[in-house]
Amino acid sequence: MNKRSHSIAFWAGIAVFLVAVLSMTQIVRNEYPFFAGYVILQFIALAVAWTILGGYAGYVNFGTNAFFGVGVYTAVALFKATGAPLVVQIAAAAVVGMLLGFGVGLLTLRMRGIFFSIATIALAIIIETFVMNWRFVGGAAGIQLQRPPVMAPFDSYVKMLFFVQAVLVVIAVGIARYIQNSRMGRGLQALRDDELAAECTGVPTLKLKLVACMISGALMSAVGAPAAMYLQYADPSSAFNLTYSVSALAMSLIGGTAHWIGPVLGAILLGSTQQFLAVTISSEVNVLVLGIMLVLFVVGAPKGIIGLLRPRYRLRAGGKQ
Amino acid sequence: MKRRTFLGGAMAVAVVGHGSSAFAQQPPIKIGMSMPQTGGLAGGGKASLLGIEIWRDDINAKGGLLGRKVELVVYDDKSSASETPAIYAKLVDVDKVDLLFAPYATVPTAPIMPFVKQRGLLLMGNFSFQVNSKVGHDMWFNNAPWGPADSWAASFLDLAQKAGGKNMALLTADQEFAQNLALTARDVAKKRNIPVVFDQVYPPNTVEFASIIRALKAAKPDIVYVASYPPDSAGILRAVNEIGIGDDVKIFGGGMVGLQFAAVMSNLGSLLNGVVNYNTWLPEKSMYFDGTKEFFDKYTKRAIEAKVDPLGYYLAPFGYAMGEMIAAAVNSTRSLDQKGIAKYLRENEHKTIVGPIAFAADGERKETATLQAQFRGVKDKDIEQFRSSGKQVILFPDKLKTGDLISPFEAARK
Numbered sequence: 001m002n003k004r005s006h007s008i009a010f011w012a013g014i015a016v017f018l019v020a021v022l023s024m025t026q027i028v029r030n031e032y033p034f035f036a037g038y039v040i041l042q043f044i045a046l047a048v049a050w051t052i053l054g055g056y057a058g059y060v061n062f063g064t065n066a067f068f069g070v071g072v073y074t075a076v077a078l079f080k081a082t083g084a085p086l087v088v089q090i091a092a093a094a095v096v097g098m099l100l101g102f103g104v105g106l107l108t109l110r111m112r113g114i115f116f117s118i119a120t121i122a123l124a125i126i127i128e129t130f131v132m133n134w135r136f137v138g139g140a141a142g143i144q145l146q147r148p149p150v151m152a153p154f155d156s157y158v159k160m161l162f163f164v165q166a167v168l169v170v171i172a173v174g175i176a177r178y179i180q181n182s183r184m185g186r187g188l189q190a191l192r193d194d195e196l197a198a199e200c201t202g203v204p205t206l207k208l209k210l211v212a213c214m215i216s217g218a219l220m221s222a223v224g225a226p227a228a229m230y231l232q233y234a235d236p237s238s239a240f241n242l243t244y245s246v247s248a249l250a251m252s253l254i255g256g257t258a259h260w261i262g263p264v265l266g267a268i269l270l271g272s273t274q275q276f277l278a279v280t281i282s283s284e285v286n287v288l289v290l291g292i293m294l295v296l297f298v299v300g301a302p303k304g305i306i307g308l309l310r311p312r313y314r315l316r317a318g319g320k321q
Numbered sequence: 322m323k324r325r326t327f328l329g330g331a332m333a334v335a336v337v338g339h340g341s342s343a344f345a346q347q348p349p350i351k352i353g354m355s356m357p358q359t360g361g362l363a364g365g366g367k368a369s370l371l372g373i374e375i376w377r378d379d380i381n382a383k384g385g386l387l388g389r390k391v392e393l394v395v396y397d398d399k400s401s402a403s404e405t406p407a408i409y410a411k412l413v414d415v416d417k418v419d420l421l422f423a424p425y426a427t428v429p430t431a432p433i434m435p436f437v438k439q440r441g442l443l444l445m446g447n448f449s450f451q452v453n454s455k456v457g458h459d460m461w462f463n464n465a466p467w468g469p470a471d472s473w474a475a476s477f478l479d480l481a482q483k484a485g486g487k488n489m490a491l492l493t494a495d496q497e498f499a500q501n502l503a504l505t506a507r508d509v510a511k512k513r514n515i516p517v518v519f520d521q522v523y524p525p526n527t528v529e530f531a532s533i534i535r536a537l538k539a540a541k542p543d544i545v546y547v548a549s550y551p552p553d554s555a556g557i558l559r560a561v562n563e564i565g566i567g568d569d570v571k572i573f574g575g576g577m578v579g580l581q582f583a584a585v586m587s588n589l590g591s592l593l594n595g596v597v598n599y600n601t602w603l604p605e606k607s608m609y610f611d612g613t614k615e616f617f618d619k620y621t622k623r624a625i626e627a628k629v630d631p632l633g634y635y636l637a638p639f640g641y642a643m644g645e646m647i648a649a650a651v652n653s654t655r656s657l658d659q660k661g662i663a664k665y666l667r668e669n670e671h672k673t674i675v676g677p678i679a680f681a682a683d684g685e686r687k688e689t690a691t692l693q694a695q696f697r698g699v700k701d702k703d704i705e706q707f708r709s710s711g712k713q714v715i716l717f718p719d720k721l722k723t724g725d726l727i728s729p730f731e732a733a734r735k
Contacts, residue, residue, distance in 0.1 A: 032414040035407035129524060132495050141500040142402075144431055144455045158410075231402055233431040235497055238402040278404060279411050282397040284359050 003181075010177065014170050021166040025159040034162040038230060040271035041165040042223055046244065047251035047263035048172040049219035053212045054249065055257025056185060058192030059112075063104070063120030064248040066127050067097050067217050069240035071224025076137045076234045079145060086164065090225040097221020098214045105213035112195070121245075128240040142235030145228060161226050168226075172219050176260035179215070188212060247274075250290075254297045256304025265305045349392040350385070350657065352377075352647075353418030354447075355408040357425055360400030364582065365636050366425045368629040369447060370395065372640025373422065375619050380644065386651050394418055398429045409433045413440065419657050422643060423447045425636065428497060434458060443659040445643045446684065448636060450501055453684050460663040461684035464643040466601050466675070468689025473599065474506040474546070476693050476717045477575040478513065480597065481544040484571040484728040490519035490542035492533065492549070492557070493576075499548035502576040506546050518542050527553055530560035538567050545570055545730075551579030558592045570730040574598040575693075581635035583704050590701030595733030597716065597726065600692045602634045602675055605710045607721040613674040616641055632707055642673035676721075693717040695726060695733065 025034070046064060053059050074096045075089035084092070104123060111119055132140040147157050154160040179185045190198040191205045199205045228234050247270065255266025273293070277286035301308050354373075357366035377391050385391055394416050398404040405424060412418045421442055423430045427449040437444045438458040446452065446463030451470050453461045467473065481489075489510050493503040503522070510517055519540035521533055534557070537545065545566065549557055554577040566573065574597040579585040581600055586593065602608055604617075620633045630637075647662070649671055654661040670679040679687045694713040699706065706712055714724035727733040 030414045032407070032410040035410040039403075039407060129495075132524075133522075139500060140495045141497045141504070142428065142431060144434070144452075146455075147435065158406075227403070231406060231432040232435045233402055235402060235428055235431070237496070238428065241401060241403070243401070275407065278399075279396050279408065282358070282395070284397075286397070287359055 014174070018166060018170060021163055025154055025163055031156060031158055034156075034158045036275045038158065038162045038165050039275060040268065041162065041169050042227070043247055043251060043271040044264055044267040045165065045169045045172045045223040046220060046248045047255070047267040048169070048176050048260060049216050049223065050248040051252045051257050051260065051263045052176055052179060052219070053216040055252055055262070056179065056188040056192065057209060057212050059209065059212075060117045060249070061120050061216070062117050062245050062249070063123045064220055064245040065240045065242055066120070066124035067100065067220035068224035068227070068244045069124070069131065069236070070096055070100055070127060071221035072228050072234050072239040073131055073134075073137055074221065075225040075228040076143060076145065079228065080137065080143070083148070085148070086160075086226065086229060089228070090164070090168070090222050093225035094218040094222040097224075098218035100221070101214040101217025102210060104217065105210040124240055124242075124245070128236050131236045131240070138234065140236060142233060142238075145232050145234070147229055147232055157229065161230050164226055165223075168219075168223055172223075173260055173264065175215060175219065176263075179212075180260055184208060184211065247271075250294050252304075254294065254304055256306035258303070259306050262304050262306045269305070347389040349390040350387070350420070350651075351392050351394055351416065351418040352420045352422060353394040353409075353412035353416055354422035355396045355398035355405050355412075355424045355429065357400040357429060358397040362400040362426050362429070364630065365448075366400070367627065368624075368633050369425045369636040369640045371620065371623060371627050371629055371633070372616075372637030373644055375616065375623065375637075376641045376644030376648075380648055386648060387655065387657075398424050400426075400429065402428045402432050405429045406432050406436060409436055413442065420647060420659070420662075421445070423449065427452050427501075434461070437461070441659070443663050445647060447643065448639065450498060451685075458684070459667075459682075460659060462646070462663075462666050462680055463685050464639045464646070464678075466639075466686055466690035466692075468686040468691065469681070471505045471509050472689035473502060473576065473691055474509040476689065476691065477546060477572070477597070477599075478506075478509055478515065478544070480693060480716055480726055481572045482513070482515075484726055486515075486543035486571045488516045488518045488542055489544040489546055490521075490537050490540055491517055492519075492521050492523070492537060492545065492547045494525055494527075494549050494553055495522050496525050496550060498578065499550065499576065502548040506548070506575070515544070523553070525550065525553075528556055530556045531564060534560040534564050534566065538564065541567060541569050543569055543571050545573045546575040547573070548576035549578065551582065551585055554579040555585060555589055558589055558596070562592050566730065568729060568731055571728045572597050572726065573730045580696075583630050583632040583707065586632075586699075586707055587702060587704040590703070591699055593696040593699045594735070595696065595727070595730050597693055597695045600635070600694050600713065601690075602638050603692060603694055603710075603713045603715060604634070604708055605694075605713070605715050605721070605723045607715065607723055608676070610674055610676050611672065613638065616674050631704060638675050642675045642678065645673045646671045646678065688718075690718060690721070692721065695724070697727070697733075 050064055054061050071093035074093040078084045078089050078092050137143055150157045150160055187203045187208045190203050195205055251266035251270045252263040256262030356370045357363050377393055380391050396408045398408055421444050423444050423446045425447045430449040430452050434452055434456040438456055443460040448465040493499045519537050519542055577598050580598050616638055620637055624631050624633055650662040650665040654665050667680055670677050681687045692715050694715045697714055699712055715721050716726050
């Protein structure tokens with residue numbers, strides 16, 4: 001009963017969020033909140049997607065930018081070749097991201113800890129080099145795109161993208177929440193704490209890791225897909241920017257990785273701060289502020305915001321009762 | 322302590338009160354832009370911004386624009402394309418700036434082109450390359466001297482062919498700007514029936530060029546066209562110095578980024594001799610126009626404090642020129658109407674500290690004013706030598722020419 005009422009509250013919250021986003025696109029005329037809000041939503045979705053592998057399973061993935069960039073370039077290639085609509089671009093990006101996640105899972109999940117992380121960095125570099133030499137999508141010189149006309153009920157494309165990104169956030173959070181509460185989540189938690197012990201007690205660790213990799217990858221690439229239309233421009237150095245990896249990781253760590261709300265809180269806090277600093281202090285200082293914030297959280301709140309807020313999550317994050 | 326606070330406050334009020342009296346009642350004219358102040362493009366971005374700030378101070382000292390003070394609203398875009406859409410949306414929708422300048426370089430500028438076109442806004446370009454060719458915005462004006470897309474390669478190949486060059490080697494970095502240059506170089510070579518005997522694209526962050534230079538040397542080219550970025554420009558010249566490049570090479574260089582900046586130039590010193598490379602402004606006799614000298618006097622002083630390129634030839638005067646063009650347009654049309662300003666900019670030739678500027682329909686220069694200059698008699702470890710004329714002799718364009726090419730490359734290196 002308690003679980004069920006939690007569920008009702010969660011889905012009611014999601015519905016309120018989507019209605020609020022939709023009405024915002026209809027009421028607010030000033031476009032800046034949508035430009036800035038899009039970026040924050042994008043980071044929420046990325047951080048949640050990262051947490052599925054990095055938080056639940058404890059496999060630190062530095063290749064968020066690889067998945068994000070693959071999403072961007074799947075959208076670009078598809079749009080250039082067929083003029084496919086946004087939904088198709090996102091769906092295709094998710095499929096490609098999932099395949100990439102599968103490949104990465106097979107290749108690198110036999111490596112653990114730091115070796116896995118290094119392999120994911122290498123992945124980003126390999127794919128970026130490939131895209132740089134792929135002339136059809138502009139190669140190293142980048143490519144400019146013309147947006148198609150916007151669809152009703154939106155009066156500007158950015159507002160539509162803002163709503164689409166909000167839907168992606170809902171999907172990511174929904175999946176993360178489902179995994180967390182399911183058999184799979186408990187399995188991932190077990191393998192994070194001790195992979196050998198988990199395997200011995202009958203947890204199908206490789207299968208779980210592969211599925212986590214695929215879901216996380218699909219979400220990250222799906223989040224990247226609308227970025228092509230947001231920027232109306234794609235170049236490899238921006239699409240595969242290491243900032244995406246660092247930010248997704250920092251947001252999850254700051255928020256806490258044991259619960260899906262952690263990366264959401266972390267991304268809202270860090271993403272808004274980044275957007276705010278970009279138009280206020282706007283100099284080298286904003287890089288410093290973010291660095292200091294990360295250090296403070298790592299030292300002062302190793303379990304993130306949720307560790308500070310709810311001591312019981314601290315127990316769960318540690319995996320000990 | 323309290324009294325000191327009070328005195329400080331009173332002084333501040335007095336200063337502010339005095340300062341604003343010249344521009345009584347009227348709100349300032351706000352010019353908005355993002356500028357790379359961190360990340361890979363920061364070095365150039367800061368120098369460019371200093372040029373624009375010097376213009377702002379000059380115009381305000383003269384009484385501002387339309388009797389109103391000019392104010393800059395500047396945000397850092399971290400050299401990234403993903404930052405600029407939100408920044409320009411804020412400039413236009415929240416800060417309500419009157420005019421827009423583009424950030425330095427192509428990558429941060431590209432995403433805002435569709436935005437300004439859609440909103441019908443004037444955008445003054447700042448050294449981006451062919452960013453309007455696909456967008457076709459008629460209120461875009463680039464301050465860079467590039468001119469038509471193929472003129473860059475064409476001018477270099479003109480010099481090369483005159484010196485007897487018959488075949489070409491291409492060595493280019495796998496990055497945005499270098500690849501744009503490489504594309505036009507291949508096209509121009511094809512049109513002129515110059516065979517490309519060596520075409521090597523190397524990944525960014527390459528540090529060791531010995532094997533590439535050996536392979537290039539083995540192809541025995543007459544013309545070596547290099548499009549590279551600062552760290553690789555240095556690496557390539559060091560490898561050429563160690564291995565040599567052969568006596569066949571008539572001309573070497575073309576599109577090497579980095580050889581315009583004081584730090585790189587003084588670091589490379591005598592290795593630069595003989596290289597023919599593009600530039601935008603040089604301290605040669607033909608390059609001084611009304612106000613040029615005064616600008617560099619101010620720049621040289623302020624560059625130390627701002628910790629930017631001490632020479633500032635490449636970007637800063639063009640930032641100033643961007644302001645000069647806007648001032649002329651606003652003063653002539655007596656308004657801030659962007660369509661009117663765009664019309665004025667398109668139809669007239671503008672006098673600036675970097676020479677006269679006239680725009681073609683695509684918002685780029687009608688004629689290229691990109692210099693091709695040859696390094697001569699450069700000594701090691703001396704920044705000040707680059708302030709005197711004769712160290713970089715201008716070979717192209719003819720109007721600004723201050724000398725002839727010394728060829729072959731090996732002879733020019735001595």
